[in-house]
Amino acid sequence: MTLLDVKDMTVSVHAGARTAPIIDGLTFQIKAGQCLGIVGESGSGKSSVALAVMGLLNNDALRIGGTIELDGTDLVTLPSAQLRARQGSDIAMIFQDPASSLNPVQRIGAQIIESLRAHRRISRSDATRLAVEALGRVGMPDPAGMMRRYAHQLSGGQRQRVMIAMAVILKPRLLVADEPTTALDLTIQAQILALLKQLVRDTGMALMLITHDLGVVAEMADDLIVLYAGRAVEAGPTAQVLDHPRHPYTIGLLAAHPVLETRQDRLTPIPGTPPRLWHRPMGCAFHPRCKWAQDACRAGVPAAQLVRGTQTAACLRLDAMQVSA
Amino acid sequence: MTTPLLELRDLSVTYPGTAAHGLFEKPPVFKALDGINLTVMAREALGLIGESGSGKTTLGRAIMGLVPASTGQMTLNGQPITAVHGAARLPFARAVQLVFQVPYASLHPRQTIGQTLMEPLKIHGSIPPADMPARVNALLERVGLTPNFARRYPQHFSGGQRQRIAIARAIANDPALLIADEPVSALDVSVQAQILNLLADLRRDQGLAMLFISHDLSVVHHLCDRIAVMYLGRIVEIAPTGAMVSRPAHPYTAALMSAARRLHAKPGAPVPVILSGDVPSHAAIPPGCAFHTRCWLYQKKGRPARCHSEKPALSVLPDGRQSACFFPGEAQTPALPMASV
Numbered sequence: 258m259t260l261l262d263v264k265d266m267t268v269s270v271h272a273g274a275r276t277a278p279i280i281d282g283l284t285f286q287i288k289a290g291q292c293l294g295i296v297g298e299s300g301s302g303k304s305s306v307a308l309a310v311m312g313l314l315n316n317d318a319l320r321i322g323g324t325i326e327l328d329g330t331d332l333v334t335l336p337s338a339q340l341r342a343r344q345g346s347d348i349a350m351i352f353q354d355p356a357s358s359l360n361p362v363q364r365i366g367a368q369i370i371e372s373l374r375a376h377r378r379i380s381r382s383d384a385t386r387l388a389v390e391a392l393g394r395v396g397m398p399d400p401a402g403m404m405r406r407y408a409h410q411l412s413g414g415q416r417q418r419v420m421i422a423m424a425v426i427l428k429p430r431l432l433v434a435d436e437p438t439t440a441l442d443l444t445i446q447a448q449i450l451a452l453l454k455q456l457v458r459d460t461g462m463a464l465m466l467i468t469h470d471l472g473v474v475a476e477m478a479d480d481l482i483v484l485y486a487g488r489a490v491e492a493g494p495t496a497q498v499l500d501h502p503r504h505p506y507t508i509g510l511l512a513a514h515p516v517l518e519t520r521q522d523r524l525t526p527i528p529g530t531p532p533r534l535w536h537r538p539m540g541c542a543f544h545p546r547c548k549w550a551q552d553a554c555r556a557g558v559p560a561a562q563l564v565r566g567t568q569t570a571a572c573l574r575l576d577a578m579q580v581s582a
Numbered sequence: 583m584t585t586p587l588l589e590l591r592d593l594s595v596t597y598p599g600t601a602a603h604g605l606f607e608k609p610p611v612f613k614a615l616d617g618i619n620l621t622v623m624a625r626e627a628l629g630l631i632g633e634s635g636s637g638k639t640t641l642g643r644a645i646m647g648l649v650p651a652s653t654g655q656m657t658l659n660g661q662p663i664t665a666v667h668g669a670a671r672l673p674f675a676r677a678v679q680l681v682f683q684v685p686y687a688s689l690h691p692r693q694t695i696g697q698t699l700m701e702p703l704k705i706h707g708s709i710p711p712a713d714m715p716a717r718v719n720a721l722l723e724r725v726g727l728t729p730n731f732a733r734r735y736p737q738h739f740s741g742g743q744r745q746r747i748a749i750a751r752a753i754a755n756d757p758a759l760l761i762a763d764e765p766v767s768a769l770d771v772s773v774q775a776q777i778l779n780l781l782a783d784l785r786r787d788q789g790l791a792m793l794f795i796s797h798d799l800s801v802v803h804h805l806c807d808r809i810a811v812m813y814l815g816r817i818v819e820i821a822p823t824g825a826m827v828s829r830p831a832h833p834y835t836a837a838l839m840s841a842a843r844r845l846h847a848k849p850g851a852p853v854p855v856i857l858s859g860d861v862p863s864h865a866a867i868p869p870g871c872a873f874h875t876r877c878w879l880y881q882k883k884g885r886p887a888r889c890h891s892e893k894p895a896l897s898v899l900p901d902g903r904q905s906a907c908f909f910p911g912e913a914q915t916p917a918l919p920m921a922s923v
Binding site: 298299412413414415442443444445446447448451469471472509510512513514515516517518520521523524525526527528530531546 | 633634740742743770771772773774775776778779782797799800801803804823824827837838839840841842843856857858860861876
């Protein structure tokens, strides 16, 4: 059943009389026990999706529109005290850089216990026991000893494990992971991804994985959304989208990335650069970089169309591209 | 046999460590590079991969003379450069140029692009001052930019454009060797490909040799003829790109390949090798083979004593590849995953 139901989410930033949409009409669902990957380059708005779902965009300059329903409760309109109770317990988040997410002058144990006691009325000794258990569950060596350590005494992979332990200790229904392995080395990345997979399998929580790395998405996500300039340009089951991408941006991204299986003479880059927030093009935001673009693409924003099964693509030129392919 | 463009023999770089020590004791030594033997031939692209702390960046900087070598020899075109400093180093500096990872930090914010590109020309006095503006324009066009960039400042440009400018600066004096330290890892995927194509063009058109330092296997695989893999300050494997990707000889390389083959991983593909534990600290490099604490082959072979007592040398295998493992060839079999996660 659907756990998170996001309908027509918009996040816009206001400066004086000017408005710019960071997220523009995003709709998606996540079921319990599933992993949704949200892929995009820098400036695509992918981190804003994560923060909006977490209810962390309480900023006077930002407006959030649409609905973000967790189990039928709209988080956008929820009073802040009730939202606060859900943050960290029903929905939890881990960030890209575990070094800056941990308090450098507080022991690891104290930090885990603090987040635990903020949500549950339990004794300090029970909290300690739960914290040690959680550290063990995320594969930390010597969990009891780790409780007394400081963040600087841990490696990058260990810090991310601590963040994960803290995030899952209250058994959230949804874990939001924003580039959880980007700052880590390749072999440590593999460990953390395997851990996240195992936690999803064992606890049935849903995982919303934000990343720029198509390889991470291919490994982890059941479904994926490709975000470009704040809009979903393509979405669907991960394997299907990666094997049969239909939107020119997805096609371009996959062609631009070298792969180990084949040796290409030249890569096919996408010309130009992603648009900046205040300079997003009219119509389809990808049209200045798209070789299939026509006048119609500059005029109107293309709506998402079903292309195969549940796969959707927001492009006016799907027919022309199919012919040329 | 032709003289290699660059040759490193038994090169080591050590730093004084920061671990606690007595007042009158020597500080413990931190070995960033340990006995590196490596050659780069003219026009060759050699990839250098490794995780953070493997020493790959230090190696690039040692070749540039930015960090002093503690032992060992470096030669460029057969001439020793290890202990050449100051003005005597200028000709070598001209022949070897470096492109840094973060193009936001490597360009002077208060200098126009034209000034930035003219600086190497002035330092080396390579062309008459009157010809410099034309040379700057030619350099900009060479890297896919237009001459009107010369009067603007770095802040006006995107990451990809800045990296093009940094590359133009590096090739201003026609170097023989370009050391590129993670030149695309700060860039978006769609822009990465533009820079990788530019580097490939420069190699082809100008006969540049390249030492390409990266943590991204697929990028190195795309660009390089040979790959050297580093782990904790040592080279563990050197092989032609195709051979390394299809049949890694060292168990660490096998684990890296396995971790990198994620995109388009099909159901039924071999289970990835997941290494347990973290990369050990330089202050406590494990005895014997530095990799044995995380090695899946060591576990599979029943923890042979040799691995934790003796340092395996980088030795030549029958097919010409080099690997620093006591069990050459055995890393090639599809490996079982390590259980602990």
